[in-house]
């Protein structure tokens with residue numbers, strides 16, 4: 049009899065992942081402005097979430113607090129940032145978490161509980177899906193942006209009913225139907241939560257986000273967002289009325305039982321918030337127009353109107369080949385596969401940033417044209 053090692057199953061699991069073309073490998077790179085250097089190769093970076101491309105502000109590395117916020121980690125800089133973020137969302141208060149992922153986990157599991165009913169869009173981010181599971185509520189997934197399905201599922205019983213959607217969907221770049229969702233929620237007295245990680249700081253007046261763009265800000269009960277995308281800093285936050293924030297402080301395990309973000313990152317967020325975001329926003333809008341128009345002219349089917357532009361390939365292996373072709377020609381777009389997107393909907397998720405110059409986009413389009421001839 050061959051003695052098996054207790055961790056032999058790991059190889060077999062990795063083997064299965066590889067067989068399905070879903071294997072992920074870490075690559076080391078150095079990001080600088082619109083480019084990334086990987087293994088000595090300088091590539092145009094078309095997969096950064098630093099949408100506004102605010103020129104790097106110098107920050108001073110300071111002593112870390114080395115404690116959670118409820119112990120001795122609550123540096124004074126938090127107060128200033130949280131006041132600003134609350135005003136930014138026109139809410140009474142806000143709370144910063146170490147990441148957007150942790151903000152979702154903490155806030156949703158604090159507000160929603162057993163006996164409640166959650167309605168969650170089928171394309172919601174993994175952090176929302178995990179948060180819903182953590183809440184112990186009954187979770188119903190409605191078809192993507194399908195308002196009839198949402199209304200039908202809202203008829204089911206629940207002590208409190210909660211609708212959760214993204215503002216701009218992270219892998220498709222389309223908008224959530226916030227006007228209709230907030231109308232439906234209002235009639236059914238449903239709590240409305242929007243994770244606007246990709247719309248915040250980028251969309252709406254003064255970058256106030258997707259609900260502001262649709263003029264429904266007041267109807268959103270709880271905002272969840274990231275500081276690591278449009279703002280190009282690091283961290284996550286929620287914004288809501290005072291008692292909701294109070295409950296989050298008292299119940300969120302991902303807030304209570306983890307160390308505070310270092311104060312220099314909080315100061316970094318403040319500096320970025322106070323920078324000339326409007327100028328960067330305009331530059332980003334120009335870049336989106338140039339790139340999406342160019343891609344359409346080549347013959348790609350582009351439905352997105354935002355800074356997230358997916359090119360749907362379908363098959364996982366083909367998406368990897370497409371990505372490798374771009375890589376070999378100097379453009380970096382990481383292929384996105386299951387489980388981040390559904391099976392057979394693998395894609396190149398291009399994110400446009402204000403870092404890109406006109407010439408950068410022209411170069412990218414040249415390579416996309418070559419790829420179109422080769423793969424289509």
Ligand SMILES: Cc1ncc(COP(=O)(O)O)c(C=O)c1O
Pocket residue numbers: 147148149150152173175214218243245246273274275276283284
């Ligand atoms: C919709 C959405 N919510 C939350 C997160 C998590 O944000 P963070 O990177 O700050 O953890 C992401 C990140 O990809 C996201 O796309």
